[in-house]
Amino acid sequence: MRADTTDTTTIYTTAPQGAAWRRSLARLSHALDNSRMFPALLIAPVLIFFIVWNVIPTLWMIGLSFYKYSLMLGNERFIGTANYLSLMSDDQVWAALGRTFTWVVVGVGVQTLLGLLLGYLFWGSRDMPGRRLALTLLFAPMILTPIAAGVFFRLIYEPTFGIASFLFRQIGIEVVFLNDRNLAFASVLLVDIWMWTPFMILITLAAFGSVPKAELEAAEIDRIPWLKRMRYIVLPNAKFILMLGILLRTIDSFKTLDLVYLMTQGGPGNVTDLIALLLRRKAFEAFDLGWASALGIILLLAAIAFTSIYLYILNQNRQRQQQEVI
Amino acid sequence: MKKLSIVLLAALLLLTLSFTAAAQDEPHPLAGQSINMAILGIGGWVPSGLGVEMANDLFVPYAKENYGYDVTFSFAESPFESLFQRAAASLATRSNEYNIIISDSQWLGAFAEPGWIVNISDLIANGIPEMGIDPQPGFDLDVFSDVVRTTYQIYPDGSDTIWGLPQEGDVIVLYVRKDLLLDPDERAAFAARYGFEMPETFEDFEALTMDDFEKMAEFFTRPEQDLYGTVMQHVRTYDFQTMYLYPFMFSMGGDIWNPETREVWGVLNSEINAQAMEWNKRMVSYQPPGALNFGIPENVDAYTQGKTFSAFQWAAVGLSMVADPEMRENTLIVPPPGFVREDGSFHRIYSMGGQPWVINSFNTPEQMRVAVDFLNWWYLPETQLEFSRRGGNPTVAETVNDPAFVDINPWNRAYKFMIVPENARDFWHEPNYAEMLAAQQEGFTAFVSGQVTDAMNTLNWIACQQQAILFDNGRTEVAPPAECADIALQ
Numbered sequence: 001m002r003a004d005t006t007d008t009t010t011i012y013t014t015a016p017q018g019a020a021w022r023r024s025l026a027r028l029s030h031a032l033d034n035s036r037m038f039p040a041l042l043i044a045p046v047l048i049f050f051i052v053w054n055v056i057p058t059l060w061m062i063g064l065s066f067y068k069y070s071l072m073l074g075n076e077r078f079i080g081t082a083n084y085l086s087l088m089s090d091d092q093v094w095a096a097l098g099r100t101f102t103w104v105v106v107g108v109g110v111q112t113l114l115g116l117l118l119g120y121l122f123w124g125s126r127d128m129p130g131r132r133l134a135l136t137l138l139f140a141p142m143i144l145t146p147i148a149a150g151v152f153f154r155l156i157y158e159p160t161f162g163i164a165s166f167l168f169r170q171i172g173i174e175v176v177f178l179n180d181r182n183l184a185f186a187s188v189l190l191v192d193i194w195m196w197t198p199f200m201i202l203i204t205l206a207a208f209g210s211v212p213k214a215e216l217e218a219a220e221i222d223r224i225p226w227l228k229r230m231r232y233i234v235l236p237n238a239k240f241i242l243m244l245g246i247l248l249r250t251i252d253s254f255k256t257l258d259l260v261y262l263m264t265q266g267g268p269g270n271v272t273d274l275i276a277l278l279l280r281r282k283a284f285e286a287f288d289l290g291w292a293s294a295l296g297i298i299l300l301l302a303a304i305a306f307t308s309i310y311l312y313i314l315n316q317n318r319q320r321q322q323q324e325v326i
Numbered sequence: 327m328k329k330l331s332i333v334l335l336a337a338l339l340l341l342t343l344s345f346t347a348a349a350q351d352e353p354h355p356l357a358g359q360s361i362n363m364a365i366l367g368i369g370g371w372v373p374s375g376l377g378v379e380m381a382n383d384l385f386v387p388y389a390k391e392n393y394g395y396d397v398t399f400s401f402a403e404s405p406f407e408s409l410f411q412r413a414a415a416s417l418a419t420r421s422n423e424y425n426i427i428i429s430d431s432q433w434l435g436a437f438a439e440p441g442w443i444v445n446i447s448d449l450i451a452n453g454i455p456e457m458g459i460d461p462q463p464g465f466d467l468d469v470f471s472d473v474v475r476t477t478y479q480i481y482p483d484g485s486d487t488i489w490g491l492p493q494e495g496d497v498i499v500l501y502v503r504k505d506l507l508l509d510p511d512e513r514a515a516f517a518a519r520y521g522f523e524m525p526e527t528f529e530d531f532e533a534l535t536m537d538d539f540e541k542m543a544e545f546f547t548r549p550e551q552d553l554y555g556t557v558m559q560h561v562r563t564y565d566f567q568t569m570y571l572y573p574f575m576f577s578m579g580g581d582i583w584n585p586e587t588r589e590v591w592g593v594l595n596s597e598i599n600a601q602a603m604e605w606n607k608r609m610v611s612y613q614p615p616g617a618l619n620f621g622i623p624e625n626v627d628a629y630t631q632g633k634t635f636s637a638f639q640w641a642a643v644g645l646s647m648v649a650d651p652e653m654r655e656n657t658l659i660v661p662p663p664g665f666v667r668e669d670g671s672f673h674r675i676y677s678m679g680g681q682p683w684v685i686n687s688f689n690t691p692e693q694m695r696v697a698v699d700f701l702n703w704w705y706l707p708e709t710q711l712e713f714s715r716r717g718g719n720p721t722v723a724e725t726v727n728d729p730a731f732v733d734i735n736p737w738n739r740a741y742k743f744m745i746v747p748e749n750a751r752d753f754w755h756e757p758n759y760a761e762m763l764a765a766q767q768e769g770f771t772a773f774v775s776g777q778v779t780d781a782m783n784t785l786n787w788i789a790c791q792q793q794a795i796l797f798d799n800g801r802t803e804v805a806p807p808a809e810c811a812d813i814a815l816q
Contacts, residue, residue: 068798070757070758070799071414071418071440072414072436072439072440072757072758091814091815158616159614159615159616159619160614160615160616160624160627160628160631160633165615165616174615176615176616176618176619178616178619179560179561179616179617179618179619179775180618180775181775181776181777264562265407265561265562265563266562266768267561267562267563267767267768267771267775268562268618268619268771268772268774268775268777269562269768269769269771269772269773269775269777269778269815270768270772270777270815271775271777273768281764282761284411284415285410285411285760285761285764286758286760286761286764286795287414287418287760288761
């Protein structure tokens with residue numbers, strides 16, 4: 001009885017406090033709803049994260065690029081644009097950029113073509129038994145880390161016991177994949193294509209899936225040949241997503257480091273030395289942080305250029321859609 | 327009065343004895359404490375692993391018994407090619423994440439210059455008073471030969487300042503299959519074809535020239551039998567190609583720089599070094615397919631799988647090369663061939679391998695004291711002998727000069743023969759070591775792989791790169807010459 005009383009009292013005495021607390025919360029919520037600060041508060045955590053992890057390091061890197069700064073010797077001194085001028089006249093940089101350009105154009109080109117082909121086949125075979133399993137297996141390489149794929153293929157290419165070397169030997173051809181100057185680049189690029197073609201298949205499926213069904217059905221009824229159907233209906237509608245995929249792959253491919261580092265370290269000689277490997281070497285072997293920062297800034301600008309192209313295409317697409325609506 | 331004097335004298339004596347006893351029993355400053363130590367070393371490298379294994383197996387009980395503290399050693403490991411970056415990145419942040427580092431010999435300058443590692447000369451003379459560590463005269467080691475001291479201990483070159491203590495001594499030796507070498511039919515066939523007998527004993531190999539060895543390598547290169555004459559290391563990773571090209575350059579009379587002026591241009595790019603590169607490249611034709619991508623493990627595999635008649639391999643890898651008892655029985659381990667110079671003189675100068683211990687400057691006083699205790703223990707004769715018994719290569723004179731030493735491991739005789747200044751040599755200990763190495767690895771592997779075909783132009787390009795690195799970093803007053811602007815690796 002006493003306990004009940006106590007409980008009742010407790011309830012009685014806390015109820016008004018709880019109500020007051022709720023009223024305060026409601027007032028605060030109302031004030032926030034009407035405040036211009038509310039959106040800012042919502043994005044604050046992301047903004048803080050972005051500033052701490054992106055903006056400050058980038059500014060720091062920009063500043064560092066104007067210094068001669070070796071982590072080893074600690075001889076930090078301001079040298080203006082000397083690092084930029086140095087890397088502009090550095091043969092290694094241009095050679096590495098040339099190889100990276102070939103890497104991106106050939107790699108992304110082949111991935112896109114294969115992605116379109118295989119994506120089209122999967123798109124047109126929705127009722128095929130085992131389609132889901134086949135798709136899952138096909139996407140597996142994309143899920144692997146480049147390090148795992150690198151190790152995997154180093155063993156496959158291994159000249160004495162690798163399965164690829166063995167198979168070629170069976171047909172009387174002695175192939176040394178990773179240390180033949182004529183084959184090393186293609187051998188590593190093949191692994192990149194193997195890894196990232198599934199991504200382009202995925203993009204193709206998403207792109208083709210975005211084609212309005214009504215247009216496809218109309219084409220079916222009108223018995224338009226598949227080539228024309230692709231050219232006038234599918235590709236124009238899928239273009240935007242396909243471009244997005246190509247641009248994402250281009251930016252990513254431009255930064256390739258881990259796979260090549262693990263498989264050849266840029267060799268033999270420098271036939272597989274891409275720009276990201278050169279940057280890594282300067283930053284983490286030579287510890288020439290100023291020069292490496294300058295190169296990093298140049299690569300950042302290149303990535304921004306790619307992104308700008310993407311945004312430009314995006315805007316063009318929006319404008320076109322708006323005009324069609326009007 | 328006399329009685330009193332006797333009593334007083336006895337009391338004084340007792341007091342003195344008790345003080346002496348107290349002083350003798352003064353506990354170690356870390357007694358009763360538990361300390362965790364981390365050693366950073368080379369991943370998959372037997373001697374590094376042995377150091378940590380022995381620390382845990384033998385030093386831990388030793389420290390408990392003699393010093394009264396508990397200590398554990400963890401092993402952080404990275405492969406050769408990434409260990410330097412891992413160590414340097416950690417030390418640059420003044421971290422004591424790794425208390426003792428098994429460094430490569432060429433990194434001494436890079437670690438010493440910024441003050442990341444303890445100056446052992448100071449430790450020997452003064453100790454570390456602020457940490458209560460007394461002078462350590464025991465670290466003034468009596469090492470087997472001067473090349474041990476200059477390779478693993480000294481920076482800058484030519485000075486007396488000690489920064490490292492030898493952990494593992496190492497040199498390139500030649501592993502040869504006895505079943506092929508001593509086979510009467512093979513020997514007769516070889517003699518008939520080349521007009522001289524193949525060497526048979528350790529002493530025969532001491533006099534073997536690279537010219538004659540090349541004939542042996544050619545003789546045993548039989549792709550149809552999946553057998554090749556020899557195996558070296560040519561991969562671009564870290565310093566592998568460099569380590570196997572330098573013996574050709576050094577032995578033939580070439581050099582890589584002037585250590586006093588730090589001139590590379592005009593020294594490295596010499597005609598004799600170009601010839602050395604051509605010869606080194608020619609040796610690839612006697613090696614298994616894929617040899618251009620071979621590092622240490624691939625070299626071990628090629629030899630142990632019976633694909634090669636011989637192998638130029640580090641003495642430190644002896645344990646892996648002859649792990650199989652049958653292989654151990656069937657392998658003759660000898661000095662690698664020498665080179666006859668134009669003046670007729672015979673020289674054998676191979677690259678030094680091996681690693682020193684270095685102590686992290688940013689250790690806490692407790693970690694520093696354990697590091698000192700551990701290294702003092704490491705150089706005890708019985709520890710060095712045990713290291714050898716487990717497959718390591720000690721460098722302390724007392725151990726290496728022990729008559730029993732050469733019989734402990736099958737490679738010990740060749741190792742002892744090679745680790746002297748006449749037969750082995752290290753290269754730069756510069757702070758810019760990694761950058762200079764990366765440049766020449768690129769050039770050397772471009773040439774050996776056939777990407778470029780002009781040895782002299784390759785040497786010119788490397789010399790320009792290295793001269794610029796040294797000049798830009800204020801390590802030399804000699805700038806790269808103007809003609810470097812027109813030299814490209816092509």
